[in-house]
Amino acid sequence: xxxxxxxxxxxxxMAQPNMATGMMPYYRHAWDLxxxxxxxxxxxxxxxxxPTLSFIGTPPARAAWWWRIGLGSACGIxxxxxxxxxxxxxxxxxxxxxxxxxxxxxxxxxxxLILERSGxxxxxxxATATVLGSALGTLAAAWVAQYLPAPGVTVYLGHAVLLGVVxxxxxxxxxxxxxxxxxxxxxxxxxxxxxxxxxxxxxAAWVSAGxxxxxxxxxxxxxxxxxxxxxxxxxxxxxxxSAWVVQRAVPPGTLPAEPILGQLxxxxxxxxxxxxxxxxxxxxxxxxxxxxxxxQGIAYRTGLRIVSAATPPDQHARVASRYAAVxxxxxxVATIGFGVVATLGTMQDAVIAAxxxxxxxxxxxxxxxxxxxxxxxxxxxxxxxxxTA
Numbered sequence: 001x002x003x004x005x006x007x008x009x010x011x012x013x014m015a016q017p018n019m020a021t022g023m024m025p026y027y028r029h030a031w032d033l034x035x036x037x038x039x040x041x042x043x044x045x046x047x048x049x050x051p052t053l054s055f056i057g058t059p060p061a062r063a064a065w066w067w068r069i070g071l072g073s074a075c076g077i078x079x080x081x082x083x084x085x086x087x088x089x090x091x092x093x094x095x096x097x098x099x100x101x102x103x104x105x106x107x108x109x110x111x112x113l114i115l116e117r118s119g120x121x122x123x124x125x126x127a128t129a130t131v132l133g134s135a136l137g138t139l140a141a142a143w144v145a146q147y148l149p150a151p152g153v154t155v156y157l158g159h160a161v162l163l164g165v166v167x168x169x170x171x172x173x174x175x176x177x178x179x180x181x182x183x184x185x186x187x188x189x190x191x192x193x194x195x196x197x198x199x200x201x202x203x204a205a206w207v208s209a210g211x212x213x214x215x216x217x218x219x220x221x222x223x224x225x226x227x228x229x230x231x232x233x234x235x236x237x238x239x240x241x242s243a244w245v246v247q248r249a250v251p252p253g254t255l256p257a258e259p260i261l262g263q264l265x266x267x268x269x270x271x272x273x274x275x276x277x278x279x280x281x282x283x284x285x286x287x288x289x290x291x292x293x294x295x296q297g298i299a300y301r302t303g304l305r306i307v308s309a310a311t312p313p314d315q316h317a318r319v320a321s322r323y324a325a326v327x328x329x330x331x332x333v334a335t336i337g338f339g340v341v342a343t344l345g346t347m348q349d350a351v352i353a354a355x356x357x358x359x360x361x362x363x364x365x366x367x368x369x370x371x372x373x374x375x376x377x378x379x380x381x382x383x384x385x386x387x388t389a
Contacts, residue, residue: 005166005169005170005173006110006113006114006117006170007114007125007126007128007129008129008166009069009073009106009110009163009166009167009170010106010107010110010114010126010129010130010133011129011132011133011136012076012133012159012162012163012166013072013073013076013102013103013106013107013110013133013163014103014129014130014132014133014134014137015133015134015136015137015140015159016076016079016080016099016102016103016137016159016163017045017079017096017099017100017102017103017137018133018134018135018137018138018141018213019083019137019138019140019141019155019156019159020041020042020083020092020095020096020141021137021138021141021213021214021217021233021236022137022138022139022140022141022142022145022217022229022230022232022233022236023141023142023145023151023152023155023229024038024214024217024218025217025218025220025221025227025229025232026145026151026152026229027092027152028218028221029227030152031087031088031089033089034339034343035215035218035338035339035342035343035347035350036336036339036340036342036343037089037339038214038215038218038339039210039214039215039335039336039338039339039340039342040089040093040336040339041089041092041093041096041214042096042210042213042214042332042335043210043214043332043333043335043336044092044093044096044097044100045096045097045099045100046100046210046328046329046331046332046335047097047100047329047332048096048097048098048099048100048101048104049100049101049103049104049328050100050104050325050328050329050332051104051325052100052101052103052104052105053103053104053107053108053321053324053325053328054321054322054325056068056104056105057104057105057107057108057321058108058318058321059108059109059112062112062116062176064109065109065110065112065113066109066171066174068105068106068108068109069105069106069109069110069113069167069170069171070167070171071105072101072102072103072104072105072106072109073102073106073163073164073167073171075098075099075101075102075105076098076099076102076106076160076163077160077163077164078095078098079095079096079098079099079102080095080156080157080159080160080163081156081157081160082094082095082098083095083152083156084152084153084156084157084160086152108321110126111126113170114126114129116176127244127247127248128244131240131241131243131244134240135237135240135241138233138236138237138240139230139233139234139237140155141155141233142229142230142232142233143229143230144158145229146228146229146230193259193306193309193369194306194368194369194371195306195307196368197259197303197306197365197368197369198259198302198303198304198305198306198307198323199303199307199323199326199327200259200303200361200364200365200368201259201262201263201299201300201302201303201306201365202299202300202303202304202307202323202324202326202327203326203327203330203331203361204262204263204266204299204358204361204362204365205262205266205295205296205297205299205300205303205327206300206327206328206330206331207330207331207334207335207354207357207358207361208266208269208270208292208295208296208354208358209239209296209331210331210332210334210335210338211270211334211335211338211350211351211354212235212236212239212289212292212293213236213239214335214338214339215338215339215342215347215350215351216235216236216239216273216285216289217232217233217235217236218347219273219276219347219348219350219351220232220235220276220282220285222347223276223277223280223285223347224276224280224282224285225280231282234286235273235285235286235288235289236289238286238289238290238293239289239290239292239293239296240293241293242289242290242291242292242293242294242296242297243293243294243296243297243300244297245294245297246293246294246297246298247297247298247301250298252301252302252305253305255298258298258302259299259302259303259306259365259369260362260365260366260369261295261298262295262296262297262298262299262300262302263295263299263358263361263362263365264295264362265291265292265294265295265298265299266292266295266296266299266358267295267355267358267359267362268291268292268295269288269289269290269291269292269293269294269295270288270292270351270354270355270358271288271355272284272285272287272288272291272292273285273288273289273292273351274288274348274351274352274355275288276288277346277347277348277351300327303323303327304320304323307319307322307323308320308323334354334357337353338350338353338354341353
């Protein structure tokens, strides 16, 4: 139980900000939300998460885990209460800010705790808990809202109770027992890609996630003429699960031109989703979500691998936080931009705009990589000469 409790808490923490995704078509109808307001609600979470993750999300020592877990869990419960009381976009944004604080505070500390208790297997457990929480939050909220009374209240109060119970269990068990080995650290390797290419991959991954999570359920409701929340939550759920599965199924560095391939795969997926406006089809929308999700998983992992390639192991957490912060911030700004496009035009226009933005990011990645190749070629002989001198 003591090994499972931190993972369970991470699942519940990650579920909270994603519950609104599964219910967004309901909120759009009940609160008469324009697409711009939908994207503002989504971006509020990222704007809170980014500085929290950057400045206080990485604990310096084990003793600093506990107040972060406690305060972060309290923020998550506060987000649940705020969403259960919300009746417009303003209170919903407050709830989303609390959710961003919650995830930013808790993630790093729970990662340390899971690794301490589960060893190397904890890395897989963290990735699984993150995706499981995001997917379950999206789909479960949609099911509860569709079939239980008080859709805007029941799901959040139930989640708040579960989150509070599991957080107390984790906080009451602080003892350090036999530490499980997390494996030997490999020395940092010389980078083969420029860090800018890595950050561009992270930006592409999360810009696509912003569009899918914020607007795809409403896009599906508009084009497929359905009000079934579980059905509308399915594309987002498949997107998230596909991003996780492809990282598990495809070893890093095995695909040709990975820094470009991941981004192009995202664009193909969005192009498929855009065709639903001409030929309404749930199967095509789901296929587009799966393809884009696979590209997202490849792009985000590739970018993180590039930016951390030459980083000592004890600095990986800080590099990962900085990488995520850049990706989240760009995603928040881009998502609001897509909301403006959808409000002034149509949802399809927003999807096309996202594809064009991602094409520009992919083109920038190609350019950066080409410029970096001559530098790498000329730098290598110099390094060899100094070694042999």
